[in-house]
Amino acid sequence: FGGFTAPLVCDRVAVELLVLVAPMIPAPAEAPADYWAHTRYEEEERDRYDDAIALFYQDVPPELAAEALKRGRAQSEARMGEPSPLRAWPDVPTQVLICRDDRLFPTGFLRRVAQERLGIPPDEIDGGHTPALSRPHELVDRLEAYAAEQGLRTPTPMHRGALS
Template structure:
């Protein structure tokens, strides 16, 4: 069985993955979902990756999953651990040496529109309230620093986009995935936070395998 190393997005916590973790564990898999030091002004991408690597420990059979800003952290972790696969979910997909703060201009980002809610539009109200209790401040103190990523790691990589994502719209992610990784993303319905709105569907995707040409960047 695999160990899923789950990396949350900006201003969030490992709690974000709790429903997906329950699904994965019910099928015999192991999970690790650490809290990144996102509210620490002294922490940058290297420290985020340090946190994940420490949490993973000496586990094997690792599948690294990065959500949103976690897409910047996932390849750094895959460079340092014996990883079987990287899955990027509704992700920011970094270029080597890119600062997170520069991602938007570098990818020619255009918002899908003006919305009151770009994160939880399809999440049950009770979970939205609980997510708010777990939310943390996202420090921007070091998001302007270049990523230590030199090249995408030599690890099979999949990209999953959400067709109703208001933060990272499908057309944007399709183009960025093609330009930066040379893949066509896999797709599911739903908004930016599928671990809360569609945990079963997301867990099924993570434990499955896509066919050639449907979201894979292979070795």
């Protein structure tokens, strides 16, 4: 649900670039519970998975996937029906990065939603829904490239050893 939070942060702090990774992309004032119907998610051709590892972590090393599940918490449903306070997408350069093997949000679905809601074509990388766990080096490379394209300097150099 980071896509529902990130644009709100842009109105509260100085942001030079917004990157949405494997995201939900909300419409202004949309309630999270309405996202699925509004984006026609159920019409999307996709396989169904009842197992969290098969859905979210299929390409994550098994021991890391098990640790992610162990540390995970259930998401609160308390405010899912409330409209988002987002009134308009922030005036911040935005990139959408989707994962070619994402089982939750298939590429065709996210390509369509990114185009319909933001008017931008998403970029793609290999991997499933959690590239920070399955492909951290590729994700960091892409994020650093986005920053460089905007003329931004990363605050501290990313070190490969820190991601291993």
